[in-house]
Amino acid sequence: MRFEQEPAHHHGKPGRTAIVLVNLGTPDAPTAAAVRPYLKEFLSDPRVVEIPKAVWWFILNGAILPFRSKKSAHKYASIWTPEGSPLLVHTMRQATLLRGALGERGHQVEVVAAMRYGNPSLPSVLDKLRADGCQRLLVLPAYPQYSGTTTASTFDAVFSHYARVRNVPELRLVRNYHDDAGYIEALRQSVKKHWDKHGRPERLVMSFHGVPKRTLMLGDPYHCECHKTARLLATALGLSQQEYLVTFQSRFGKAEWLQPYTAPTLQKLAKEGLKRVDVMCPGFTSDCLETLEEIDMEVRSDFLTAGGAEYRYIPCLNENPAWIAALASISERHMQGWPTDADPVQRAARVQDAAIGRERALALGARD
Numbered sequence: 001m002r003f004e005q006e007p008a009h010h011h012g013k014p015g016r017t018a019i020v021l022v023n024l025g026t027p028d029a030p031t032a033a034a035v036r037p038y039l040k041e042f043l044s045d046p047r048v049v050e051i052p053k054a055v056w057w058f059i060l061n062g063a064i065l066p067f068r069s070k071k072s073a074h075k076y077a078s079i080w081t082p083e084g085s086p087l088l089v090h091t092m093r094q095a096t097l098l099r100g101a102l103g104e105r106g107h108q109v110e111v112v113a114a115m116r117y118g119n120p121s122l123p124s125v126l127d128k129l130r131a132d133g134c135q136r137l138l139v140l141p142a143y144p145q146y147s148g149t150t151t152a153s154t155f156d157a158v159f160s161h162y163a164r165v166r167n168v169p170e171l172r173l174v175r176n177y178h179d180d181a182g183y184i185e186a187l188r189q190s191v192k193k194h195w196d197k198h199g200r201p202e203r204l205v206m207s208f209h210g211v212p213k214r215t216l217m218l219g220d221p222y223h224c225e226c227h228k229t230a231r232l233l234a235t236a237l238g239l240s241q242q243e244y245l246v247t248f249q250s251r252f253g254k255a256e257w258l259q260p261y262t263a264p265t266l267q268k269l270a271k272e273g274l275k276r277v278d279v280m281c282p283g284f285t286s287d288c289l290e291t292l293e294e295i296d297m298e299v300r301s302d303f304l305t306a307g308g309a310e311y312r313y314i315p316c317l318n319e320n321p322a323w324i325a326a327l328a329s330i331s332e333r334h335m336q337g338w339p340t341d342a343d344p345v346q347r348a349a350r351v352q353d354a355a356i357g358r359e360r361a362l363a364l365g366a367r368d
């Protein structure tokens with residue numbers, strides 16, 4: 001059947017509103033056997049690797065997957081937590097906290113997390129929402145800066161899922177929030193708190209995930225949005241241009257990516273005599289392999305080996321309450337006009353849920 005059977009329709013039952021918080025995804029376990037299918041799904045996405053399909057198939061299956069799966073599994077093992085992959089754990093907690101925060105503001109909406117690659121898969125989450133009677137859906141990618149490689153890929157997956165659905169919900173998409181006042185304020189508070197505890201560095205490095213330089217030349221606004229985020233944060237912190245730096249990390253393959261690259265830049269700074277640096281990753285809303293292993297371990301070691309003395313990593317926003325409040329405001333803005341009012345009894349229950357959710361997140365190590 002081209003279009004699937006819909007759940008039974010009930011007259012008079014109000015349609016529900018939901019938000020799906022979509023992050024990149026992560027393997028199910030820190031093993032080569034689990035990393036391989038995740039990498040295969042991720043790296044087979046034409047939004048991520050723009051090489052003709054047949055050529056890429058041979059490179060991916062012959063040269064990349066057999067080696068990278070093993071190497072990456074080792075890295076994942078170094079950051080894995082008892083609850084699972086940090087990226088998944090943080091994103092799930094953010095969804096729970098966002099549901100509570102919106103409940104406190106009087107909105108009765110479901111908030112669920114989904115992964116673009118791996119599990120819980122976006123199609124499985126969207127199917128579950130449909131079965132639960134969701135008629136309005138806000139797609140909220142976990143990426144503040146728009147990129148074709150991430151944001152548009154998320155939208156592709158949503159569209160291709162609904163291309164086989166008969167009763168499609170009303171859809172709204174959050175394209176970006178790189179300059180959102182609440183997001184910048186959450187970043188500012190997190191840096192300020194870190195400085196109150198450890199003092200100020202000689203330089204604040206803001207490292208963003210890289211993308212091939214070719215995508216910038218072809219019109220992807222990601223590079224500009226990263227720089228705008230950095231500029232707004234630097235202004236909020238009262239930093240001069242000499243006191244901060246924007247770099248790009250996680251280069252993949254041999255082609256040129258956005259520059260300057262994070263690791264060589266920090267090595268160069270150390271060799272030039274810079275002793276004390278703080279590094280943060282404003283483009284990642286949850287700590288993950290790229291921040292915990294690459295930035296907090298590999299790049300730290302590069303900087304110290306090259307002669308640096310103090311390297312401090314400022315964690316991602318994760319379950320930071322100012323960040324959850326920013327997510328709630330971004331969601332409210334995009335849900336305008338949708339009937340999301342909770343009745344008073346349900347509203348009281350949601351306020352209680354929010355408090356319990358916050359306590360749980362704090363007990364699990366959230367930073368406030």
Ligand SMILES: C=CC1=C(C)c2cc3[nH]c(cc4nc(cc5[nH]c(cc1n2)c(C)c5CCC(=O)O)C(CCC(=O)O)=C4C)c(C)c3C=C
Pocket residue numbers: 024025026027043048049068072085087143147149150209210211212222250252283284287288289290
């Ligand atoms: C191959 C090209 C890649 C592009 C383009 C790319 C863009 C991109 N990625 C993120 C965010 C994340 N990437 C993560 C891991 C990761 N990224 C790539 C490759 C590209 N990313 C790979 C192969 C991997 C897997 C790990 C590895 O083998 O090195 C993650 C972390 C996932 C986790 O499980 O913790 C995130 C998050 C952005 C924002 C972005 C473009 C803007």
Ligand SMILES: [Fe+2]
Pocket residue numbers: 209250
């Ligand atoms: Fe990536």
Ligand SMILES: [Fe+2]
Pocket residue numbers: 223224225227
């Ligand atoms: Fe630019």
